[in-house]
Amino acid sequence: MPALFDDIQIGQVVSLGEAPIDAAAMAAFIDSFCPGWTSEQGCPDAMIYAIWTRLDAAASAEWPQTKRVGVDALRWAKNPPAGELLRGRMTVMGKDPVGEGKGIVIAQHDLLDEAGRLVFSCLTRSVFAR
Numbered sequence: 001m002p003a004l005f006d007d008i009q010i011g012q013v014v015s016l017g018e019a020p021i022d023a024a025a026m027a028a029f030i031d032s033f034c035p036g037w038t039s040e041q042g043c044p045d046a047m048i049y050a051i052w053t054r055l056d057a058a059a060s061a062e063w064p065q066t067k068r069v070g071v072d073a074l075r076w077a078k079n080p081p082a083g084e085l086l087r088g089r090m091t092v093m094g095k096d097p098v099g100e101g102k103g104i105v106i107a108q109h110d111l112l113d114e115a116g117r118l119v120f121s122c123l124t125r126s127v128f129a130r
Contacts, residue, residue: 002063005103005128008092016059016088016109019051023082042079048086048120049074052111055088063128066102070125077118086111086119093123102127 021043030037034044043051080086094106105128111120 002060003128004064005095005097005105005130008095008105008128010092010094012092014059014090014092016052016055016090018085018087019055020085021047021051021080021082026082039082042081043084044079045076048076048079048111051086052088052109052120052122055086055111056090056109059088059090065105065126065128067127068124069104069127071122073121073123075121077120078113080113080119085114087114088112090124097130098127101130103130104128 023039026043026047027039029047029050030039030044033046037044089110089112091108091110092105093108095103096106097103105126107124107126109122109124110118113119
């Protein structure tokens with residue numbers, strides 16, 4: 001991707017890029033938003049979600065995606081430490097045409113750690129131009 005709705009294939013896997021968990025950013029995030037959390041516990045869930053959001057926004061900026069209509073089934077599998085490099089990917093799970101000019105794409109998004117283990121996943125529904 002990027003691709004118009006009709007060119008997207010079910011099962012297609014798209015890289016969302018990579019992002020390290022910066023130690024200073026994590027410390028600031030914990031201080032601001034996670035009272036009681038310590039850096040020894042790893043990256044907080046909310047920061048993991050923010051990292052995925054940033055990767056997804058950057059990767060999809062040039063796509064013919066016109067609207068994100070849902071993010072659900074959020075799952076956090078682990079809290080990696082500062083310094084870990086996270087890799088994002090999106091897998092197209094389904095698609096449904098909606099009229100002549102657009103369609104809905106259902107996708108699973110994953111963040112993986114350096115060893116390829118799942119850190120975070122969610123499902124999205126997005127409108128794509130045809």
